[in-house]
Amino acid sequence: MGKVYNMTKNNMTSLFITSTGPGAEDLITPRAIRAINASSDLVAYGLYLDLLGSVCAGKTRHELPLGKEIERARLALDLAASGKVTALLSSGDIGIYAMATLVFELLDRQLQGKENHPEWLDVEIEVIPGISAMQAGASAVGAMLGHDFCTISLSDLLTPWETIQKRVHSAGEGDFVVSFYNPVSKKRDWQLDQACQILRGYRPAETPVLVGRQLSRDDEQIVITTLAEMTPEFVKEQVDMFTLVSVGNSESRCIYNHALQKEWVYTPRGYRKKL
Amino acid sequence: MGKVYNMTKNNMTSLFITSTGPGAEDLITPRAIRAINASSDLVAYGLYLDLLGSVCAGKTRHELPLGKEIERARLALDLAASGKVTALLSSGDIGIYAMATLVFELLDRQLQGKENHPEWLDVEIEVIPGISAMQAGASAVGAMLGHDFCTISLSDLLTPWETIQKRVHSAGEGDFVVSFYNPVSKKRDWQLDQACQILRGYRPAETPVLVGRQLSRDDEQIVITTLAEMTPEFVKEQVDMFTLVSVGNSESRCIYNHALQKEWVYTPRGYRKKL
Numbered sequence: 079m080g081k082v083y084n085m086t087k088n089n090m091t092s093l094f095i096t097s098t099g100p101g102a103e104d105l106i107t108p109r110a111i112r113a114i115n116a117s118s119d120l121v122a123y124g125l126y127l128d129l130l131g132s133v134c135a136g137k138t139r140h141e142l143p144l145g146k147e148i149e150r151a152r153l154a155l156d157l158a159a160s161g162k163v164t165a166l167l168s169s170g171d172i173g174i175y176a177m178a179t180l181v182f183e184l185l186d187r188q189l190q191g192k193e194n195h196p197e198w199l200d201v202e203i204e205v206i207p208g209i210s211a212m213q214a215g216a217s218a219v220g221a222m223l224g225h226d227f228c229t230i231s232l233s234d235l236l237t238p239w240e241t242i243q244k245r246v247h248s249a250g251e252g253d254f255v256v257s258f259y260n261p262v263s264k265k266r267d268w269q270l271d272q273a274c275q276i277l278r279g280y281r282p283a284e285t286p287v288l289v290g291r292q293l294s295r296d297d298e299q300i301v302i303t304t305l306a307e308m309t310p311e312f313v314k315e316q317v318d319m320f321t322l323v324s325v326g327n328s329e330s331r332c333i334y335n336h337a338l339q340k341e342w343v344y345t346p347r348g349y350r351k352k353l
Numbered sequence: 354m355g356k357v358y359n360m361t362k363n364n365m366t367s368l369f370i371t372s373t374g375p376g377a378e379d380l381i382t383p384r385a386i387r388a389i390n391a392s393s394d395l396v397a398y399g400l401y402l403d404l405l406g407s408v409c410a411g412k413t414r415h416e417l418p419l420g421k422e423i424e425r426a427r428l429a430l431d432l433a434a435s436g437k438v439t440a441l442l443s444s445g446d447i448g449i450y451a452m453a454t455l456v457f458e459l460l461d462r463q464l465q466g467k468e469n470h471p472e473w474l475d476v477e478i479e480v481i482p483g484i485s486a487m488q489a490g491a492s493a494v495g496a497m498l499g500h501d502f503c504t505i506s507l508s509d510l511l512t513p514w515e516t517i518q519k520r521v522h523s524a525g526e527g528d529f530v531v532s533f534y535n536p537v538s539k540k541r542d543w544q545l546d547q548a549c550q551i552l553r554g555y556r557p558a559e560t561p562v563l564v565g566r567q568l569s570r571d572d573e574q575i576v577i578t579t580l581a582e583m584t585p586e587f588v589k590e591q592v593d594m595f596t597l598v599s600v601g602n603s604e605s606r607c608i609y610n611h612a613l614q615k616e617w618v619y620t621p622r623g624y625r626k627k628l
Contacts, residue, residue, distance in 0.1 A: 097492075104384040107484070112379065148624060171484075171498075173491050175622070179499030182619035186608045187628060199612040205492035207484050209382070209446075216448045217372075217480035223446075224454030225512075226520055228503035228529055236623030237500075245501055245527040252523025253516075254503055333461045337474040344457035347450070348511030352423060353462060 091201045092116075093158035094165045095181060097172040097208025101129055101295035105214070110206050117165040121154045126169050129295070138162075151180040159197040171210040175231050175259050178205050211322040212257035214293040218300055220342035222288060222324055227255035227345075232262070232269040239269070246273045250280030255330065255345055258323040262313065270317060274308040277325055281305065286332040286343045288324040289316050302332060302341055366476045367391075368433035369440040370456060372447040372483020376404055376570035380489070385481050392440040396429040401444050404570070413437075426455040434472040446485040450506050450534050453480050486597040487532035489568035493575055495617035497563060497599055502530035502620075507537070507544040514544070521548045525555030530605065530620055533598040537588065545592060549583040552600055556580065561607040561618045563599040564591050577607060577616055 094113035099105040114120065114133050124141035127134050140157070142150045154166035154177075168176035181203070187193045212229060216222035228249050234242060249256045256277065261270040277285075283306035291299040301316055305325060317323065330345040369388035374380040389395065389408050399416035402409050415432070417425045429441035429452075443451035456478070462468045487504060491497035503524050509517060524531045531552065536545040552560075558581035566574040576591055580600060592598065605620040 095496075099382075102384070104387065105382050105482070107374075107380050107382060109377070109379040148627060171488055171492075173488065173496045173498050174502075175499075178492070178496035179619045179622055180624055182495050182499075182608065182617050183621050183624060183628065185610065185617070186606060186619070189608055189610065199610050202613065203615075203617075205495065207380070207488040207492040209482050209484060210488075213446055213448065213482040213485075217446075217453070217482040220457050220480065221370075221448045221453035223448050224450075224457075226503065226505050227449075228501065228524075228527075230501050231622075241528075245529065248523045248527025248529070249503075251526070252503075252520040254520065254523070331461060333457065333464055335460065335464065335474050338477065340478075342457050342460070342478075344454045344461070346458050347454055347506075349423060349455055349458060353458065 091158050091161055092163045093154055093181070093201050093203050095172055095178045095203060095205040096165045096167050097206055098126060098130060098167055098169050099208045100170055100211055100214035100293045103131070105209050105294055107206070107208065110208060113204070113206055114165050117163045119157045119162045119164045120167060121150050121157065121164060122167040126167050129169065147177060147180055151177060151184055155181060155184060155195070155198045155201060158201040159195070171208045173205060173207060174210045174229070211259070211290070211293050212324060215257070215288050215290040215322050215324055218290065218293065219288050219302060221344040222326060222330065223255055224345040225255065225327065225329070225347050226252070227257065229257045229259060230273070231259045232273060233260040233266065234269065242269070243272070243276065246276045250277050253281065253327045255327045256325045258325070260319070261321055261323045262317050263319050267314070270313050270323060271308070271310045274305060274325070278305055281328040285328065286326040286330050288343060289321060290324075291316075291318065291321045293322060302343055366433050366436055367438045368429055368456070368476050368478050370447055370453045370478060370480040371440045371442050372481055373401060373405060373442055373444050374483045375445055375486055375489035375568045378406070380484050380569055382481070382483065385483060388479070388481055389440050392438045394432045394437045394439045395442060396425050396432065396439060397442040401442050404444065422452060422455055426452060426459055430456060430459060430470070430473045430476060433476040434470070446483045448480060448482060449485045449504070486534070486565070486568050487599060490532070490563050490565040490575075490597050490599055493565065493568065494563050494577060496619040497601060497605065498530055499620040500530065500602065500604070500622050501527070502532065504532045504534060505548070506534045507548060508535040508541065509544065517544070518547070518551065521551045525552050528556065528602045530602045531600045533600070535594070536596055536598045537592050538594050542589070545588050545598060546583070546585045549580060549600070553580055556603040560603065561601040561605050563618060564596060565599075566591075566593065566596045568597060577618055
């Protein structure tokens, strides 16, 4: 139980590709904490290290800004290959729209002879999963991911918009609950509106939508709205790069418990006939 | 930070809908542990409680077998409403194909006057997210969920097969990485084969497939294979109800590091042009 025990072996160069969860300290797994404790060097976007707080004390921090993802992956492999036990960190699940895949893409290039870093191939790698934003959002409002769902990144920096658009159509046709990652950025402001327009062609205007900002963090803001209300003005006001947007499927329901003044969103699984 | 602190308020009836993660003890979040510690009564499928071990000591255990999901949800609401701090537990993420959505469906029925349990509406509910099987699987083999993905339950007990089939087609058209939950059961043995046949119409036969059984548990078994190899015979031998099957998208790659005799699967995000 707990693969981080690997790190106690001798003469091993180790890289822990580590998820730190959505933000709250008590949603970080003990395995991630142990990986950080075992590392001398941490590689991350600086904000993530700040969120982690005292567990990073005494570690050599390598903070590279947003946009320097490739450099972060290379540095993590270089540090580990040089004998430093290293943790590469992302918030959420590092395997979901985050740094893990880049490390393996670099290893793949080395295996194909496109890089000149044979030492990377001696690095023992462990990937530590974590709770992703869609899960923090779905649980904060109830059970929005209760049935089949998908995730789509709306960033067209790495994926052509035509591909993204096609995926949104497929998500609509398949009636999946859809979680949009990277819904907007400073330079991208129209993709979420287009995606919502597409989904309105497949599911009711009153379909519940979760707009969750800084999920599980101290400044968490959650708005429950509908697909109809996802206008360009609303998006401009409520959605930034720290926001997750999840759109229910055609059966998702928003309910309000007056007794506790609490609104919930859930996606049923089909027990209705049996209840 | 850490909503479980709610439980210290007075005169409150509390239900913690709690995820216990894929199985490994060090992948359970501290928030989940705190919720269990705060509860006098635990409601779960017995096996999950056994996996949790000593944290359940001294609690009143309400173990209901598989198939008794509705009864478990009702019992959890009843216990909490009677003043007992209660944790309803599922492995993985309790919001993903698990118990959370049933609780909200019951509350919804009460709000609609279809149940006669007004006391349920006084129960403070907190849902605690967890790491789901797809994440345990993807991280065990590398970064399989590195780009847009979806999940599909192959159980046609609650969802008509026509709906499931349509979703598999949509997943194929959208080129999502697909994680199949509930791939087979004692009574269902043909759905996974049909689903793989559908996906073979959309992506290459050599697309990597992860077959992960008892992920992150002591008896974890992981097989990396291809879509072509997912024959009925293979499924019969390798897949049971404790198995997750994830199928890569058309760009997912399986690589082999001879130096460490380690096979990895990753789904690239599109950095290739920049590397």
